Amino acid sequence: MSDPSRAVTIREVAAAAGVSIGTASKALNGRGKLRDETRARVTAAAERLGFRPNTLAQGLLAGRTYTVGLVTCDSFGRFSIPVMLGAEDALGAGQISVFMCDTRDDPIRERHYIERLLARRVEGIIVTGRRTEPRQSIGTGLPVPVVYAMTQSTDESDFSVIPDDVGGGALAARHLLATGRSRIGHVTGPQRFEAARRRARGLTDALAEAGLRTTGEPLFGEWTEEWGRQGADILLRAHPDVEAVFCGSDQIARGVAETLRERGKVIPDDVALVGFDNWEPMARGCRPPLTTVDMNLGEIGRVAAEHLLAAIGGAPPARGVLTVPCRLVLRESTRANPL
Amino acid sequence: MSDPSRAVTIREVAAAAGVSIGTASKALNGRGKLRDETRARVTAAAERLGFRPNTLAQGLLAGRTYTVGLVTCDSFGRFSIPVMLGAEDALGAGQISVFMCDTRDDPIRERHYIERLLARRVEGIIVTGRRTEPRQSIGTGLPVPVVYAMTQSTDESDFSVIPDDVGGGALAARHLLATGRSRIGHVTGPQRFEAARRRARGLTDALAEAGLRTTGEPLFGEWTEEWGRQGADILLRAHPDVEAVFCGSDQIARGVAETLRERGKVIPDDVALVGFDNWEPMARGCRPPLTTVDMNLGEIGRVAAEHLLAAIGGAPPARGVLTVPCRLVLRESTRANPL
DNA sequence: ATGAAAGCGCTAACAT
DNA sequence: ATGTTAGCGCTTTCAT
Numbered sequence: 001m002s003d004p005s006r007a008v009t010i011r012e013v014a015a016a017a018g019v020s021i022g023t024a025s026k027a028l029n030g031r032g033k034l035r036d037e038t039r040a041r042v043t044a045a046a047e048r049l050g051f052r053p054n055t056l057a058q059g060l061l062a063g064r065t066y067t068v069g070l071v072t073c074d075s076f077g078r079f080s081i082p083v084m085l086g087a088e089d090a091l092g093a094g095q096i097s098v099f100m101c102d103t104r105d106d107p108i109r110e111r112h113y114i115e116r117l118l119a120r121r122v123e124g125i126i127v128t129g130r131r132t133e134p135r136q137s138i139g140t141g142l143p144v145p146v147v148y149a150m151t152q153s154t155d156e157s158d159f160s161v162i163p164d165d166v167g168g169g170a171l172a173a174r175h176l177l178a179t180g181r182s183r184i185g186h187v188t189g190p191q192r193f194e195a196a197r198r199r200a201r202g203l204t205d206a207l208a209e210a211g212l213r214t215t216g217e218p219l220f221g222e223w224t225e226e227w228g229r230q231g232a233d234i235l236l237r238a239h240p241d242v243e244a245v246f247c248g249s250d251q252i253a254r255g256v257a258e259t260l261r262e263r264g265k266v267i268p269d270d271v272a273l274v275g276f277d278n279w280e281p282m283a284r285g286c287r288p289p290l291t292t293v294d295m296n297l298g299e300i301g302r303v304a305a306e307h308l309l310a311a312i313g314g315a316p317p318a319r320g321v322l323t324v325p326c327r328l329v330l331r332e333s334t335r336a337n338p339l
Numbered sequence: 340m341s342d343p344s345r346a347v348t349i350r351e352v353a354a355a356a357g358v359s360i361g362t363a364s365k366a367l368n369g370r371g372k373l374r375d376e377t378r379a380r381v382t383a384a385a386e387r388l389g390f391r392p393n394t395l396a397q398g399l400l401a402g403r404t405y406t407v408g409l410v411t412c413d414s415f416g417r418f419s420i421p422v423m424l425g426a427e428d429a430l431g432a433g434q435i436s437v438f439m440c441d442t443r444d445d446p447i448r449e450r451h452y453i454e455r456l457l458a459r460r461v462e463g464i465i466v467t468g469r470r471t472e473p474r475q476s477i478g479t480g481l482p483v484p485v486v487y488a489m490t491q492s493t494d495e496s497d498f499s500v501i502p503d504d505v506g507g508g509a510l511a512a513r514h515l516l517a518t519g520r521s522r523i524g525h526v527t528g529p530q531r532f533e534a535a536r537r538r539a540r541g542l543t544d545a546l547a548e549a550g551l552r553t554t555g556e557p558l559f560g561e562w563t564e565e566w567g568r569q570g571a572d573i574l575l576r577a578h579p580d581v582e583a584v585f586c587g588s589d590q591i592a593r594g595v596a597e598t599l600r601e602r603g604k605v606i607p608d609d610v611a612l613v614g615f616d617n618w619e620p621m622a623r624g625c626r627p628p629l630t631t632v633d634m635n636l637g638e639i640g641r642v643a644a645e646h647l648l649a650a651i652g653g654a655p656p657a658r659g660v661l662t663v664p665c666r667l668v669l670r671e672s673t674r675a676n677p678l
Numbered sequence: 679a680t681g682a683a684a685g686c687g688c689t690a691a692c693a694t
Numbered sequence: 695a696t697g698t699t700a701g702c703g704c705t706t707t708c709a710t
Contacts, residue, residue, distance in 0.1 A: 005482055005483075006482065007457075007460060007482055009686095009687060009688085010687065010688065010689095011687075011688095019696075019697085020696070020697045020698075021687090021688080021689095021697090021698095022689080022690085022696080022697060022698070022699090023695085023696055023697070025688065025689055025690085026689090026690095026696090029689080031689085031690085032690095032695085032696085033695055033696090034695065034696075035695065035696090038695080038696080050482075052454070052457050052458045053458060053687085053688075054458065054460055054686095054687055054688070055455075055458045055459045055460070056395050056398070056399060056404060056459065056460060056687080056688095057399065057686080057687035057688040057689090057702090058687085058688060058689075059395065059688095059702090060395060060396065060399060060686095060687080060688075060701095060702045060703070061687085061688055061689055061690085061701080061702050062688095062689085062702085063702070065395060070439065077416045077417075077420035078416075081416035081420065084439065084441075085441055085443075088439070088440075088441060095455075097438050097440075097455065097456075097459060098438065098439050098440075099436050099437065099438060099439070100409065100423065100427070100437050100438070100439035101427075101436075101437075102423075102424055102427060104424075115391070116394075116434075116436065117436075118346075118391055119391045119392060119393065119394045120394045120395065120436060121346060121393055121394070121395060143344055143345065143346055143389075144344075224623075224624065225623075225624035226624070229626075251620060251624060254624065255624070258626070281590060281621070282620075284563075284564075285563065285564035285565070285590060285593065285594070287568075287597070348702095348703060348704085349703065349704065349705095350703075350704095358680075358681085359680070359681045359682075360681090360682095360703090360704080360705095361680080361681060361682075361683090361705080361706080361707095362679085362680055362681070364704065364705055364706085365680090365705090365706090368705080370705085370706085371679085371680090371706095372679055372680090373679065373680080374679065374680090377679080377680080392703085392704075393702095393703055393704070395703080395704095396686090396702080396703035396704040396705090397703085397704060397705075398686090398704095399685095399686045399687070399702095399703080399704075400685080400686050400703090400704055400705055400706085401686085401704095401705085402686070
């Protein structure tokens with residue numbers, strides 16, 4: 001109470017309650033056999049002094065730290081944050097705290113952070129990233145389990161959790177088909193991105209199931225609005241009768257929407273539009289609001305964290321790649337044609 | 340080496356090198372007087388076994404933990420992340436690790452996290468938020484220093500670091516004046532937000548200095564594109580001759596840009612446009628790319644962290660509010676009129 | 679130049 | 695029912 005800037009130790013509580021340290025410990029943890037009166041006296045003293053057991057000291061003894069490291073390369077945070085939150089959900093429930101480390105895509109920094117985390121005896125590490133492109137493993141034979149979330153290790157013995165981009169593409173395709181569109185174009189990001197290729201594959205496969213093909217070849221470009229505008233231009237010029245466009249990202253969809261409107265196409269009456277990411281400010285700000293594929297980033301983080309917890313708990317560590325299903329978010333850009 | 344899943348202790352290193360624990364410690368820390376040969380033997384053993392000194396044990400002894408807590412209410416992350424990165428910069432340099440806690444705006448959760456952080460003996464706490472609205476103090480008389488970044492405590496004895504919104508508004512105003520516009524309108528967020536009011540004040544004050552007033556009253560609405568569209572509509576209807584619009588956010592500016600274009604106004608030739616936030620995907624995706632005010636969020640985090648470090652180091656804790664200057668980012672939406 | 683021992687805050691096993 | 699002791703991994707006196 002006197003010096004609020006110093007943490008209170010159990011020794012002080014014991015002294016205040018007039019018992020030994022061991023007794024105080026038992027009283028506070030409900031262990032051992034104590035008289036109710038004693039227990040009450042200790043509890044009261046602890047309360048009065050504002051005692052908070054030192055987690056580190058407890059951990060030192062238990063041989064645990066109840067911490068994990070979260071290493072992210074996605075400084076920008078748009079993808080990592082929801083993943084982190086999901087992971088935090090799962091970990092927080094287990095009283096595990098999370099060390100945040102942002103590598104800024106710098107391998108030196110990353111190495112440095114990993115070392116620091118290991119020195120702090122984290123019990124596990126989650127690696128997250130921007131998009132899902134494969135990346136180098138942070139190292140094998142580490143003394144703690146590692147899971148990759150929203151990024152993928154090139155090492156097959158590592159365990160990664162990523163969104164089901166193929167399924168997401170299929171989801172968009174089936175929805176467009178179900179709402180009566182069959183001439184469907186595709187404008188997406190750079191072909192070098194697996195995510196772009198997988199989403200395109202999901203679309204083409206689902207169309208093939210219905211005996212259809214995409215209207216024109218999928219247009220690979222950039223993850224930008226500007227490319228969306230250009231892509232739509234190319235698509236409309238070649239296929240003026242296109243009934244729907246599935247876009248590889250919400251930003252691209254925004255660009256596509258703009259070009260469509262300028263060309264006098266009404267969304268969704270003339271052309272329906274589906275985005276990818278469910279980046280709310282983008283999707284909601286679109287005119288009309290954008291139907292889009294949500295990758296369930298929180299779920300990805302949660303699943304990754306749960307696997308990490310299991311591994312920490314001694315379960316045989318998982319390996320390979322686990323995909324989490326996407327989910328379609330319906331907004332006005334794909335309202336069924338009022339016919 | 341044998342069991343990679345267990346961390347190596349100094350005891351094992353000492354045993355391997357055939358010295359006592361104390362000697363091993365000295366050898367590894369360059370302390371004390373040892374023969375070079377001994378030092379080398381210990382170093383080699385440590386290297387071979389993959390020894391990493393346990394930061395927690397070191398801290399237990401030193402009475403320090405070299406950790407701070409970062410509590411954020413901005414689940415969405417758009418504002419918090421850059422602040423975090425700035426803070427991490429400053430802290431990481433000091434070998435301090437950061438515990439991440441997202442409260443999801445839930446006071447119970449927040450309380451819970453604070454308790455957990457204190458139990459972990461963090462040496463300080465940074466509280467960040469969405470926008471800069473004042474919020475309740477996380478508590479006075481806490482055993483560790485606290486700083487608020489990108490949010491403000493209602494308790495004046497707390498210390499907060501926030502952007503200079505007034506200065507940001509003035510920056511936009513002066514830039515528009517300097518590029519030859521004098522009929523300047525303002526479309527911004529809800530009046531209940533201090534940030535909106537301060538930005539408007541910065542604008543009106545700067546215009547007043549030049550003997551001018553805003554074109555029409557500032558239009559307070561929402562922080563959305565939709566409101567930007569509506570606001571521009573209202574503004575254009577009342578003042579068709581407006582030469583520039585300063586917007587309270589980039590999202591609003593996007594909406595304004597759309598309405599302007601639809602009404603046949605060319606940006607920046609007919610009407611110049613300035614946003615606020617420098618939210619890159621929004622600002623760059625705008626047509627034309629948007630001149631906007633950047634709040635230097637990273638700097639805010641850095642300054643907050645530096646003050647925290649100083650307080651941890653024993654400096655008298657700062658109090659009150661510190662503002663960090665904004666910075667204008669020039670893009671094409673305000674190119675000088677080609678006359 | 680090296681080793682032995684104490685102690686950081688706490689818990690658990692063992693004495694009393 | 696309560697107190698005492700050892701020990702988690704490490705650093706730092708103080709002996710030797």
